[in-house]
Amino acid sequence: MRIDPALVLVLAALMPAPLAAQVLTREEQAALTPISEYHFDQVFRENGFEAYKRGDFEWARKHFLSAARDADKTSQLALSTLYANGEGVPRDLALAYAWADLAAERGFPKFVARREQLWAMLDEAAQARAIEEGGKLYAEYGDAVAKPRHASQLARVTVRSMGRRPS
DSSP states (O other), X not given: OOOOHHHHHHHHHTOOSOGGGGSOOHHHHHTSOGGGGTOXXXXXXXXXXXXXXXXXXXXXXXXXXXXXXXXXXXHHXXXXXXXXXXXXXXXXXXXXHXXXXXXXXXXXXXXXXXXXXXXXXXXXXXXXXXXXXXXXXXXXXXXXXXXXXXXXXXXXXXXXXXXXXXX
């Protein structure tokens, strides 16, 4: 089964609960494979795509949200796809655009192209809402906050595994 990255992204944007409440709990994180101790983002992304392939869109969305929280741009685009396609969430092109815009933050050409494709599908009111929703997403998932959060997490794990601060 071919996974449409745009579909994955759309599904995430349609989440009904507050953004922070949708990430995996510590217990759910602890149940993941050992590599997750170091790179939660990679494991969450992989688990998200596995759940998506199984058709478990809610579980996929939770994993993509957790990876997105650590600045994982592929997971952010997957969330845009979920919302664009209405898989596991109500179809919402404004949120699909907002997630795609966030995913395109570093200028990856395919992500930028997807963002622009979604923008062209929005009427003026939906564009205004997409910008509003995007501000909320950037505050929680943008590189300015997500990359330092991820680096801090990796540093804590490194200290714990090595017994000292990394040099």
